[in-house]
Amino acid sequence: MRGCKLYLTYRSEYLVLRDLCVGVRDRTTGAWIPMHAAACAYVLGPAQSVETTPLIPSPVRVGEQMCLRPSIERVVTGPIVAIEEPSPRLLREAEQRWQELFQPSDPRHSVALLTSKDR
Numbered sequence: 001m002r003g004c005k006l007y008l009t010y011r012s013e014y015l016v017l018r019d020l021c022v023g024v025r026d027r028t029t030g031a032w033i034p035m036h037a038a039a040c041a042y043v044l045g046p047a048q049s050v051e052t053t054p055l056i057p058s059p060v061r062v063g064e065q066m067c068l069r070p071s072i073e074r075v076v077t078g079p080i081v082a083i084e085e086p087s088p089r090l091l092r093e094a095e096q097r098w099q100e101l102f103q104p105s106d107p108r109h110s111v112a113l114l115t116s117k118d119r
Helices: 047-052 088-102
Strands: 004-008 012-017 020-026 042-046 065-069 075-079 082-084
Touching: 012 075, 012 088, 020 042, 020 088, 047 065
Parallel strands: none
Antiparallel strands: 004 012, 004 082, 012 020, 042 065, 065 075
16 A cells, blocks of 8 residues: 555554554554554654654654654654565555444444453
8 A cells, every 4th residue: 555654663563654653553462452542643753853843744764763643642652663564464454453443343342442451
């Protein structure tokens, strides 16, 4: 898919379509994190540029921290360790998770589960 990149940090993968983060996945488990603060957030650019310049989107490079703007506050990732083109399989998986979350087959259900760390 054109305009789609996969930004990798040490812990997470951020699937970004143009300037919108459409999915976040844990690199250790491979599990999607639908309620992650960066999901559905706009990429602003490298964190250091956001602190010193107007909020104009700019490209992020390996070694920089990516800054995203969700609806309430900004999110800053760990350092980007790689930027890749997502595989077709990853895009299909992300699309399936997106559909399950936002368009469930039964309107009373969703895969978004809130869990407690105490379990």
